Amino acid sequence: MTDMTEEQVRAEVRAWLTENWDPERGLVEWRNMLIGSGWGVPHWPEEWHGRGLPVGMTPVVEEEFDKLGAVGVAKMGIRTLAAATILEHGTDLHKQRFLRGILTGEETWCQLFSEPGSGSDLAGAVTRADFRDGKWIVNGQKVWNTSAHHADFGLLLARTDWDAVKHQGLSYFLLDMRQPGVEVHQLRQMNGHASFNQVFFTDAVVEPEYRIGGLGEGWKVATTTLMHERRGADGVRRYATGSDRPGRIYEEERAEVATVMAPYVWYPQRTGRADLLIERARAAGRWDDPAVRQEVAKALTLARTAEWTARRAREAQQMGRPQGPEGSIGKLAASVVARACAKAHTMIAGADAMLTGEDDGTGGVVAEILVSTPAISIAGGTDEIQRNIISERILSMPKEPRHDTDRPFRDVPRNQVG
Amino acid sequence: MKFSFSEEQTEFRNMLRRFLQDRSPTSEVRRVMETEAGYDRDVWRMMAEELGVTAIHIPEAYGGAGFGVSELAIAAEEAGRALLPSPFFGSTVMAATAIAEAGDDAQKQALLPGIAGGGTIAALAAAEPGAGWNADAFAASASPAGGSWRLTGRKSYVLDGMAADLVVTAARLPEGGLGLFCLPADSAGLMRRPLQSMDPTRRLAQMDFDGAEAELLGGGPEAGASAWARTLDIAAVCLAGEMVGGAERLREDALEYVSMRMQFGRSIASFQVTKHKAADMLLEVELAKAAAYYAAAAADGDDEEVDQPLTALASLAKAAASDTYMQTAIHAVQMHGGIGFTHDNDTQLWFKRAKSSEAFLGSAADHRERMLQHWNA
Ligand SMILES: Cc1cc2nc3c(=O)[nH]c(=O)nc-3n(C[C@H](O)[C@H](O)[C@H](O)COP(=O)(O)OP(=O)(O)OC[C@H]3O[C@@H](n4cnc5c(N)ncnc54)[C@H](O)[C@@H]3O)c2cc1C
Numbered sequence: 200m201t202d203m204t205e206e207q208v209r210a211e212v213r214a215w216l217t218e219n220w221d222p223e224r225g226l227v228e229w230r231n232m233l234i235g236s237g238w239g240v241p242h243w244p245e246e247w248h249g250r251g252l253p254v255g256m257t258p259v260v261e262e263e264f265d266k267l268g269a270v271g272v273a274k275m276g277i278r279t280l281a282a283a284t285i286l287e288h289g290t291d292l293h294k295q296r297f298l299r300g301i302l303t304g305e306e307t308w309c310q311l312f313s314e315p316g317s318g319s320d321l322a323g324a325v326t327r328a329d330f331r332d333g334k335w336i337v338n339g340q341k342v343w344n345t346s347a348h349h350a351d352f353g354l355l356l357a358r359t360d361w362d363a364v365k366h367q368g369l370s371y372f373l374l375d376m377r378q379p380g381v382e383v384h385q386l387r388q389m390n391g392h393a394s395f396n397q398v399f400f401t402d403a404v405v406e407p408e409y410r411i412g413g414l415g416e417g418w419k420v421a422t423t424t425l426m427h428e429r430r431g432a433d434g435v436r437r438y439a440t441g442s443d444r445p446g447r448i449y450e451e452e453r454a455e456v457a458t459v460m461a462p463y464v465w466y467p468q469r470t471g472r473a474d475l476l477i478e479r480a481r482a483a484g485r486w487d488d489p490a491v492r493q494e495v496a497k498a499l500t501l502a503r504t505a506e507w508t509a510r511r512a513r514e515a516q517q518m519g520r521p522q523g524p525e526g527s528i529g530k531l532a533a534s535v536v537a538r539a540c541a542k543a544h545t546m547i548a549g550a551d552a553m554l555t556g557e558d559d560g561t562g563g564v565v566a567e568i569l570v571s572t573p574a575i576s577i578a579g580g581t582d583e584i585q586r587n588i589i590s591e592r593i594l595s596m597p598k599e600p601r602h603d604t605d606r607p608f609r610d611v612p613r614n615q616v617g
Numbered sequence: 618m619k620f621s622f623s624e625e626q627t628e629f630r631n632m633l634r635r636f637l638q639d640r641s642p643t644s645e646v647r648r649v650m651e652t653e654a655g656y657d658r659d660v661w662r663m664m665a666e667e668l669g670v671t672a673i674h675i676p677e678a679y680g681g682a683g684f685g686v687s688e689l690a691i692a693a694e695e696a697g698r699a700l701l702p703s704p705f706f707g708s709t710v711m712a713a714t715a716i717a718e719a720g721d722d723a724q725k726q727a728l729l730p731g732i733a734g735g736g737t738i739a740a741l742a743a744a745e746p747g748a749g750w751n752a753d754a755f756a757a758s759a760s761p762a763g764g765s766w767r768l769t770g771r772k773s774y775v776l777d778g779m780a781a782d783l784v785v786t787a788a789r790l791p792e793g794g795l796g797l798f799c800l801p802a803d804s805a806g807l808m809r810r811p812l813q814s815m816d817p818t819r820r821l822a823q824m825d826f827d828g829a830e831a832e833l834l835g836g837g838p839e840a841g842a843s844a845w846a847r848t849l850d851i852a853a854v855c856l857a858g859e860m861v862g863g864a865e866r867l868r869e870d871a872l873e874y875v876s877m878r879m880q881f882g883r884s885i886a887s888f889q890v891t892k893h894k895a896a897d898m899l900l901e902v903e904l905a906k907a908a909a910y911y912a913a914a915a916a917d918g919d920d921e922e923v924d925q926p927l928t929a930l931a932s933l934a935k936a937a938a939s940d941t942y943m944q945t946a947i948h949a950v951q952m953h954g955g956i957g958f959t960h961d962n963d964t965q966l967w968f969k970r971a972k973s974s975e976a977f978l979g980s981a982a983d984h985r986e987r988m989l990q991h992w993n994a
Contacts, residue, residue, distance in 0.1 A: 313955065316879075317880065318880070318954050318955055319880045319881075319885075319954065320880035320881045320882075323880065323881070323882075342955070343955040386959055386960075386961070387959065387960035387961070388958055388959055388960055389950075389958055389959065389960055389962075389965035389968065389969075391960070484747065490982040490986075491982075538947070545972070545975055545976065545980075546980055546982060548976070549749055549976060549980065550744060550746075550749045550750075550773070550774045550976050550977075551746075551976075552815070552972065552973070552975065552976040553774060553814060553815055553816070553819075553821060553972075553973045553976045553977060554774075554812055554813055554814060554815060554821070555813045555814065555815040556813040557813065558812045558813040559813075559815075566815050569815070569972055570815070570965075570968075570969065570972070573947065573950045573951070573957070573958055573968070574958050576951055577950075577951065577954055577955055577957070577958055578955075581951065581954060582951070583888075583890055583891075583951075586890070599881075599888075601881065601882070602882050602883065603881050603882025603883070611882045612879060612882050612883070613879055613882065614878065614879045
């Protein structure tokens with residue numbers, strides 16, 4: 200399997216799609232067929248719904264899907280982080296129980312990492328999981344959890360040992376969100392959307408087999424989740440929009456985009472939408488303004504160079520080469536791009552930058568860019584944390600002296616919350 | 618005067634700050650910004666009657682207090698600091714200035730006392746879609762009709778336009794010059810509608826003139842253009858004041874937040890990158906304040922040393938303050954982390970004002986160009 204050439208892969212996927220693709224099928228039915236054939240996630244192992252192909256082949260497969268307009272497996276959102284974490288650290292039970300639902304889109308996930316007292320410092324989590332009568336009992340609070348209001352399961356980082364040092368006292372759980380001990384409150388953002396939530400646990404229960412990774416090894420598992428999150432934040436990601444073509448499957452996909460994917464509707468805008476700059480400058484009659492042109496050119500330069508850098512990183516990965524520094528700067532680059540784009544959009548919009556909704560001349564898209572870009576340098580790890588990671592891990596610069604990892608966690612100073 | 622405030626000015630600032638802390642805390646701002654009117658009538662009345670904020674720079678001969686632009690800018694700075702939703706900027710700063718600059722004695726007698734007393738709210742409808750605040754590109758036109766004039770065209774981004782009883786506007790005269798006109802807001806042939814403003818504490822309207830009857834302020838085409846230019850200068854100076862007030866508030870709040878917040882077992886204020894950011898914010902805000910204060914003093918003409926025309930200084934201050942305000946707001950959100958991106962955290966309110974102020978009265982780039990065009994080189 201793994202030594203197939205690009206042409207062979209192309210021919211095989213095309214043949215399979217020609218035989219099976221039918222826009223009148225149901226979405227879940229079709230995705231189950233994809234799972235059966237391995238073409239939904241060709242780079243996953245054969246025993247788990249894939250074909251064991253190198254990652255480098257996935258764009259080839261996607262191209263063939265695109266040619267026919269064939270719908271893929273569910274890919275957007277926290278589900279990708281759940282899948283990556285389960286594939287790497289999960290037991291066969293976890294893989295059996297969760298991977299299919301992730302791919303069909305029937306089950307959605309959220310990431311229960313951040314807490315009121317610990318965001319950048321995720322290992323400072325104080326939500327506790329105590330083992331009582333053969334079950335894990337969870338108490339505490341998480342916050343900023345995207346999609347938690349409709350998620351079926353959560354990736355939970357909780358403290359199981361208060362006497363161990365910080366990073367060794369955490370365990371990682373796959374938590375059923377649909378239970379009485381879990382309460383979710385939506386939070387409104389500055390851009391008007393309510394994608395993230397507060398999540399409260401009062402004696403919420405996790406069966407012992409749904410801990411993932413060893414006891415006290417939660418941080419190691421969380422690192423996998425975070426690495427995938429950061430890698431996915433490099434600005435070359437595609438967003439699910441749903442196709443306007445006729446057909447039952449497209450209808451069902453549109454419904455999915457409108458519901459499960461709703462928390463992400465503004466995500467394209469938080470990138471700054473470099474793709475809109477020139478068209479907007481023309482439409483606003485600012486295309487000949489030298490000052491505007493300078494800002495547009497700067498933003499486009501950043502957007503393109505960031506994209507090429509991310510592609511360099513991906514290609515190296517696909518070719519099985521060791522990651523260079525280009526793989527670690529994508530998230531930080533995305534912040535720089537977003538801010539440059541927001542600036543250029545503001546200049547292009549002129550006085551219309553004061554307006555929103557129907558009145559801003561773009562149906563609110565530009566206004567949404569301007570109030571959404573601040574999220575990109577915070578979500579998934581702030582710019583400052585990215586710079587610490589780059590300087591300390593990539594550039595091997597001396598680490599900050601730490602006073603939170605040399606003593607039992609219960610003795611570490613922390614925020615008084617609540 | 619340019620480099621320090623008098624005791625009276627400081628006392629005036631302190632009084633206003635106390636009043637606004639008391640009467641317009643952020644909880645009130647949030648309540649008022651959800652109302653249809655967009656401002657609190659009681660607060661407005663007290664500001665007019667008890668504090669005289671609506672009368673500051675209006676000459677005593679016309680019912681005002683006869684202070685200068687410096688005092689007006691102090692009020693704007695405090696309003697910006699508190700994010701006060703009120704027609705102060707639209708009515709007192711913009712419309713009253715336009716009337717004072719363009720009107721003849723009788724018109725000023727007729728119009729200014731009402732504005733000075735706060736009973737009349739006026740708005741200045743000058744900017745147009747496309748043209749922004751660049752008068753050379755205004756397309757609205759006036760044609761003579763008997764003893765008065767009829768106006769045609771669209772005005773937009775009219776600050777406090779829905780709250781206004783009285784509208785001052787700018788339109789092309791038949792021979793091509795610019796005239797400033799005045800008409801009641803409920804005149805036949807004047808249609809207005811609220812615009813959806815990104816910053817809900819800053820209300821904007823669109824106005825369509827379809828043969829509405831209006832009175833020409835003052836006389837002659839030259840007079841209209843220069844009155845508009847000076848009005849824009851004074852408005853830009855006051856906006857710079859409003860912006861540095863807001864920026865300073867953001868800076869202080871962000872500093873307070875990082876001083877309280879711990880991560881990695883220590884205060885996030887103890888990270889050197891946080892300290893450098895805080896230091897840069899102080900630097901930028903102080904530089905912008907210097908620009909705003911200097912330009913206000915220049916507008917009052919109280920120093921012979923001023924070697925640049927007001928227009929250059931006003932535009933310098935507007936550009937410097939709007940860049941600083943936005944940058945400060947970006948830093949302030951970032952320093953708060955996730956909570957900074959929420960609707961419930963107050964940072965976003967000032968962030969939106971900063972965003973809107975980048976564009977209001979023209980972009981920083983427009984003003985830097987205007988600055989150099991008038992610079993004594
Ligand atoms: C849109 C959005 C979606 C999100 N979705 C999720 C989600 O689904 N699940 C989830 O668990 N979380 C989610 N988050 C939370 C996000 O990961 C955190 O907000 C982020 O990691 C910052 O943590 P914090 O908010 O606690 O800020 P803090 O950690 O308190 O940071 C405050 C400031 O201090 C700075 N700082 C902190 N430590 C250092 C340091 N060592 N050196 C220098 N500066 C430092 C930060 O950079 C920041 O500027 C989301 C956030 C946003 C905005």
